[in-house]
Structure formats: structure tokens, C-alpha cells
Amino acid sequence: xxxxxxxxxxxxxxxxxxxxxxxxxxxxxxxxxxxxxxxxxxxxxxxxxxxxxxxxxxxxxxxxxxxxxxxxxxxxxxxxxxxxxxxxxxxxxxxxxxxxxxxxxxxxxxxxxxxxxxxxxxxxxxxxxxxxxxxxxxxxxxxxxxxxxxxxxxxxxxxxxxxxxxxxxxxxxxxxxxxxxxxxxxxxxxxxxxxxxxxxxxxxxxxxxxxxxxxxxxxxxxxxxxxxxxxxxxxxxxxxxxxxxxxxxxxxxxxxxxxxxxxxxxxxxxxxxxxxxxxxxxxxxxxxxxxxxxxxxxxxxxxxxxxxxxxxxxxxxxxxxxxxxxxxxxxxxxxxxxxxxxxxxxxxxxxxxxxxxxxxxxxxxxxxxxxxxxxxxxxxxxxxxxxxxxxxxxxxxxxxxxxxxxxxxxxxxxxxxxxxxxxxxxxxx
Numbered sequence: 001x002x003x004x005x006x007x008x009x010x011x012x013x014x015x016x017x018x019x020x021x022x023x024x025x026x027x028x029x030x031x032x033x034x035x036x037x038x039x040x041x042x043x044x045x046x047x048x049x050x051x052x053x054x055x056x057x058x059x060x061x062x063x064x065x066x067x068x069x070x071x072x073x074x075x076x077x078x079x080x081x082x083x084x085x086x087x088x089x090x091x092x093x094x095x096x097x098x099x100x101x102x103x104x105x106x107x108x109x110x111x112x113x114x115x116x117x118x119x120x121x122x123x124x125x126x127x128x129x130x131x132x133x134x135x136x137x138x139x140x141x142x143x144x145x146x147x148x149x150x151x152x153x154x155x156x157x158x159x160x161x162x163x164x165x166x167x168x169x170x171x172x173x174x175x176x177x178x179x180x181x182x183x184x185x186x187x188x189x190x191x192x193x194x195x196x197x198x199x200x201x202x203x204x205x206x207x208x209x210x211x212x213x214x215x216x217x218x219x220x221x222x223x224x225x226x227x228x229x230x231x232x233x234x235x236x237x238x239x240x241x242x243x244x245x246x247x248x249x250x251x252x253x254x255x256x257x258x259x260x261x262x263x264x265x266x267x268x269x270x271x272x273x274x275x276x277x278x279x280x281x282x283x284x285x286x287x288x289x290x291x292x293x294x295x296x297x298x299x300x301x302x303x304x305x306x307x308x309x310x311x312x313x314x315x316x317x318x319x320x321x322x323x324x325x326x327x328x329x330x331x332x333x334x335x336x337x338x339x340x341x342x343x344x345x346x347x348x349x350x351x352x353x354x355x356x357x358x359x360x361x362x363x364x365x366x367x368x369x370x371x372x373x374x375x376x377x378x379x380x381x382x383x384x385x386x387x388x389x390x391x392x393x394x395x396x397x398x399x400x401x402x403x404x405x406x407x408x409x410x411x412x413x414x415x416x417x418x419x420x421x422x423x424x425x426x427x428x429x
Contacts, residue, residue, distance in 0.1 A: 046154025049196030156195025333405030
């Protein structure tokens with residue numbers, strides 16, 4: 001039976017694991033847990049092909065405990081309870097060396113009842129839960145389960161990680177060792193891989209299948225592009241094409257092309273995508289790419305998500321279509337997105353500067369005696385409900401973090417903002 005290259009190259013130890021140094025590098029949290037042999041329950045959140053499943057298997061192998069796997073796509077509450085019963089039996093065994101690990105792939109696809117069934121075993125320590133998800137756990141994992149686990153974020157692999165994987169594959173796998181290998185260029189290979197180790201290995205697999213046994217194995221941009229154009233889904237063996245379609249959908253809305261956006265929406269629907277996943281992307285789009293140019297977009301996107309949960313499928317496709325067209329044809333601005341990013345960079349640079357005393361509440365007499373709230377000007381006591389005062393820490397002055405987009409709505413907002421904060425300029429006119 002043929003075993004795909006991606007499976008043959010799956011690392012067996014942390015020393016062979018590529019990427020995620022912030023989690024498994026020297027002194028990093030998951031490496032430390034493995035070294036002391038005490039694994040707490042956690043959820044791995046990251047894009048496909050970055051090593052979530054592999055990392056879970058390495059952990060179980062390193063600490064020598066029973067390892068159980070469930071797929072949220074095929075498992076129901078009955079299957080979860082059966083596995084938990086086996087885990088309990090293992091935990092009670094006199095030969096037990098530690099708590100069994102239960103790995104749940106695509107845990108975001110578990111419904112509330114399925115997730116509820118895990119709580120008792122995680123709470124009592126009967127099992128160590130490791131979940132893997134490509135979706136934000138804050139949206140898809142119930143709060144009680146989140147409170148009992150840590151969330152670790154895995155990143156897309158860097159080009160240097162992918163090149164390391166490429167060199168390892170061609171130097172160690174039997175498929176390559178038996179023939180001459182020439183790596184002439186890698187730009188296309190890296191571009192199509194998109195930070196996904198599995199994609200890279202699947203592309204290599206695809207190219208190898210088109211090369212005769214006596215011919216040298218050549219990797220260059222022309223060969224990679226031509227092979228993928230001939231069979232674009234051949235390397236998409238685990239459904240990663242889904243993420244490319246989502247990317248095209250998002251970029252079409254952002255690019256104000258309603259026809260393309262509806263086309264990619266139809267591709268998502270025809271492919272069986274979770275409607276809530278699409279609706280969530282529309283909410284994000286409304287905030288990130290339309291923003292203050294049309295604040296109603298966020299209201300409509302949020303209403304779309306709400307309506308979808310109420311009316312279900314297939315009628316929900318109409319709601320998604322309406323929202324998609326509205327967002328695609330709406331004016332665009334990413335000023336709010338850029339503003340929060342700038343603010344976070346400023347916070348990272350300046351650290352935890354104390355809140356100015358005049359901005360602090362003084363709920364107790366002691367706080368009042370310490371000067372909390374002294375000098376604060378209550379805006380509603382002044383004409384126009386506005387008064388100039390310092391709201392940022394004195395140490396950083398008042399840097400500009402929000403720069404309005406070039407659209408009528410934000411121009412009006414900025415005009416009022418500027419008039420408030422620069423009254424002398426208006427008086428000079």
C-alpha cells in the first residue's frame with residue numbers, strides 16, 4: 001500500500017520537528033512539559049500543515065502514555081464516552097505510567113453536547129486533552145472547556161522551515177535517495193506551499209509521480225507551476241484547497257468585486273463549508289476592510305450571523321449572498337484595523353505605564369486621599385460635551401494612532417475630531 005510522502009516524513013521526535021520554536025524550542029513551554037513528563041490539557045490553534053497532529057503524537061511517544069485519537073468529523077457523544085471509559089481504565093491500571101492523552105482533531109467541529117462530555121474527565125485529570133483546531137477557540141470551544149485548557153498558537157511555517165523540510169525529504173526519503181535530485185529554484189514551491197508542510201510534501205509527491213524512474217528529479221519554478229496547473233487538486237489530499245478558496249473569497253470582497261465574491265461563496269457552499277464559518281469571515285471583513293467607511297456593514301454582518309443561526313440551511317445561503325454583495329460593493333477602509341495594530345505596537349514598546357491619577361476612579365476614601373480622580377474634567381459639564389485634557393500617559397504624549405481613510409464618512413468624523421482638538425486653528429480662519 002502506497003504511503004504518502006507527508007506521512008513518511010512525519011517527525012517522530014522533537015529533534016526532528018520543524019518550526020514552532022516558540023513552543024518547542026529550548027526552554028519553551030511544551031518542551032519543558034515533555035522534559036518533566038507532566039502534560040497539562042491544551043488546544044493547538046493554527047493553520048493546516050503546521051504540525052498540530054504531529055506534535056500531539058510526539059508528546060505521547062516521548063512520555064510513554066496511552067494515546068487515543070478522535071476526529072470531530074466522525075465521532076459523536078457515544079464514541080467520546082467509549083474512549084473516555086478506556087482512558088479511565090488505563091488511568092486505574094497498576095501499570096499506568098501517567099494519564100492517557102486524548103487527541104481530538106478539528107475539535108471546533110464538536111457541538112456543545114460533545115464538548116460537555118469531555119469536561120468531567122478533563123476536570124478530574126482522568127485524561128490529558130489535546131485538541132487541534134484551525135478555528136479561533138474563543139468562538140468554537142465552550143467556555144468551561146476553555147477554562148480547563150491552555151491555548152497555544154501555531155504559526156505558518158517560514159520559508160526557511162520549508163526549505164529545511166525540502167532538504168530533509170530529498171536527502172532521507174528512499175523515493176529520492178535512489179535517483180539524482182536537482183533543486184534549481186524554489187520560489188513557486190514555497191509560494192504554493194503557503195507555510196504548509198503537508199502541501200509542500202504533497203507537491204513533491206505529485207512531481208515525483210510524473211517522473212520516470214530513470215530520470216533525474218528536478219525541482220524548479222516552471223515544473224512546479226506546470227504540474228499544479230495540470231492537476232490543481234492533486235496535492236490537496238486533506239482539503240487544504242478550502243483555505244485557498246476562503247482566501248479568494250475574502251480578497252474578492254476586499255477588492256470590491258461582487259461577482260467574484262459570489263462565485264467563491266458558491267464554491268464554499270458547494271464544497272460543504274460550515275455556513276457559520278463563512279458568516280464569521282464576513283463579520284471580520286466588515287470590521288477589518290470596510291470599517292468606518294460604512295459602520296452599517298458590521299451591523300449587517302453581525303445580523304447575518306444571527307439570522308443564519310435562526311433560519312438554518314438551505315435558506316441561509318440567501319442571507320450570506322445578500323451580505324456578501326453588500327460588503328463587496330461597500331466603500332472600504334482599514335483605518336480601524338491599522339489603528340489597533342499601531343496601538344498594540346505602542347503598548348509593546350512602552351510597556352505598562354501607570355494610568356494617570358486624574359483618569360483613575362476613587363471608590364474609597366483612601367484612593368481619594370491619594371489623588372485618584374483629581375483634576376479630571378467631566379466632558380458633559382462643558383459646551384459641546386467636550387473639553388481638552390490629557391488622556392494618555394504623559395510619558396508618551398499623544399501620538400496619532402487613528403488616521404482616517406479617504407472616504408466621506410471618515411472625513412466627516414475627522415472634521416469633528418479635528419475641530420474639537422484644534423479650536424485655535426478654527427478661530428484663525
